Amino acid sequence: MGPQRVREGFVELYGAEPEGVWAAPGRVNLIGEHTDYNDGFVMPFALPHVTVAALARRTDGLLRLHSADIDDGAGKPVELRVEELTPESGDGWTAYPAGVVWALRAAGHAVTGADVHLASTVPAGAGLSSSAALEVVVALALNDLFELGLRGWQLARLCQRAENIYVGAPTGIMDQTASACCEAGHALFLDTRDLSQRQIPFDLVSQGMRLLVVDTRVKHAHSDGEYGKRRAGCEKGAALLGVDALRDIPYDELDAALGRLGDEAEVRRLVRHIVTENHRVERVVSLLRAGDARAIGPVLTEGHISLRDDFRISCPELDLVVDTANASGALGARMTGGGFGGSAIVLAEEAGVPSLTKAIEDAFAAAGFTAPRVFEAVPSAGARRLSRAA
Structure with missing residues (x-):
């Protein structure tokens, strides 16, 4: 409207x-x-x-x-x-x-x-x-x-x-x-x-690329307990490490910080994601400022793996988008947003968009999932x- x-x-x-x-x-x-x-x-x-x-x-x-x-x-x-x-x-x-x-x-x-x-x-x-x-x-x-x-x-x-x-x-x-x-x-x-x-200038079209959003149509609600649990776990990690926020853990000191968390396995995973994700943001900024947007693709995929395995907020539909896209020629892909459903993003060469879209739609149909909504994300x-x- x-x-x-x-x-x-x-x-x-x-x-x-x-x-x-x-x-x-x-x-x-x-x-x-x-x-x-x-x-x-x-x-x-x-x-x-x-x-x-x-x-x-x-x-x-x-x-x-x-x-x-x-x-x-x-x-x-x-x-x-x-x-x-x-x-x-x-x-x-x-x-x-x-x-x-x-x-x-x-x-x-x-x-x-x-x-x-x-x-x-x-x-x-x-x-x-x-x-x-x-x-x-x-x-x-x-x-x-x-x-x-x-x-x-x-x-x-x-x-x-x-x-x-x-x-x-x-x-x-x-x-x-x-x-x-x-x-x-x-x-x-x-x-x-x-x-x-x-x-940060972000013009993929001039470089022959597109960023697709794949709405899995799996709904989430942030006020449900899982989002709050992740936030509480991060706050616990900061307290155990004696910092105001996990932002204060330098990337090159991550292993030492994880070692100080001992048997707190869940907190260790959360801390590892936050520290490495901050580093990924800095890497993407550097690559975009250097005019190398294609190189951000693997960083996006790294972020998804971290969200899936460490933060544990992905779902089968999001994982299917990322796995299918990367197997079908995407430059990189990851879930985006709070998790437990929602959307993924796919960085692709312009010429590969039709085949990527079809591959994702076919994978959802084969898995018995609701058909996703795919559209281009334009800044x-x-x-x-x-x-x-x-």
């Missing part, structure tokens, strides 16, 4: 024009998985798939929320009172935009209510940050309408707080920052400790305002 249709939907719902229409994208993480809540390095880029929101301010404390993806317009908006929003009081999809309003107000920003209508092309549950896109688009719109003067990284922080505390999902800062701050044609090299950013723009009041 395009911006004009979202604007028209707003008018149908609320009987007046919105004050503007905004968009925020989903993201693909090129490399750097589960490092964000360990103060480490990540490298996402924004997708062309976006959540679009039409909004208008209210001054009566009422927050009205409607999604075209949940309700085709026949139903009424969900109505909430901004002064009654409390952590974990939300339910379902409305917890994400309501959490953003709560986070803004808790930070001292005078958000007095809004009418909101939303629609999204970001696949939900595919590991492509549909929840972050929803949070960021609402945050950006409210920032503009209430003239809060917050920058992209500040909005990302508030959106992360909304998801961590209001929704109750222990996610890191990467997804929200990618949605808020990415630039078209670039991957975002982000240090999640100090939020310093570098936009796109971050959150932005699309239009003002008519």
Whole structure:
């Protein structure tokens, strides 16, 4: 659903024009998985798939929320009172935009209510940050309408707080920052400790390559226990090693650090993944800056093996994508996102895309899995305002 249709939907719902229409994208993480809540390095880029929101301010404390993806317009908006929003009081999809309003107000920003209508092309549950896109688009719109003067990284922080505390999902800062701050044609090299950013040119097309996203259609939920267990295990590893975060373990001191963990086999695996994954991010940055994008393929595959064997968050469908792609001529492949389902990425020569896609689809059919969705990932723009009041 395009911006004009979202604007028209707003008018149908609320009987007046919105004050503007905004968009925020989903993201693909090129490399750097589960490092964000360990103060480490990540490298996402924004997708062309976006959540679009039409909004208008209210001054009566009422927050009205409607999604075209949940309700085709026949139903009424969900109505909430901004002064009654409390952590974990939300339910379902409305917890994400309501959490953003709560986070803004808790930070001292005078958000007095809004009418909101939303629609999204970001696949939900595919590991492509549909929840972050929803949070960021609402945050950006409210920032503009209430003239809060917050920058992209500040909005990302508030959106992360909304998801961590209001929704109750222990996610890191990467997804929200990618949605808020990415630039078209670039991957975002982000240090999640100090939020310093570098936009790294990422133009595969000019070099005869493509990056495919393979949505396995296996759904996940970060607020389920497994994500939280991994985060708790990483925090335990940092405590046992006497550091603030696993980011502080140098790559060349990894073996010594693992030796100090003794019989903590599970913690050892988690620590090994985080330290080696940070190193992989740095390797990919160096290769891209040197103009050698093809050479990142094996690094992507290394990352998948680490996520599969050490972090243990892959699944048969994700493994099948990676194994089939690499056996069929891909330059490299790995799962992307939080894990336990979702999507994988495949780096391929342009000429090999049709045969790779067919090989993956055939492998899923032979295994009896639901047919995957395969599309090209194009580095796109971050959150932005699309239009003002008519």
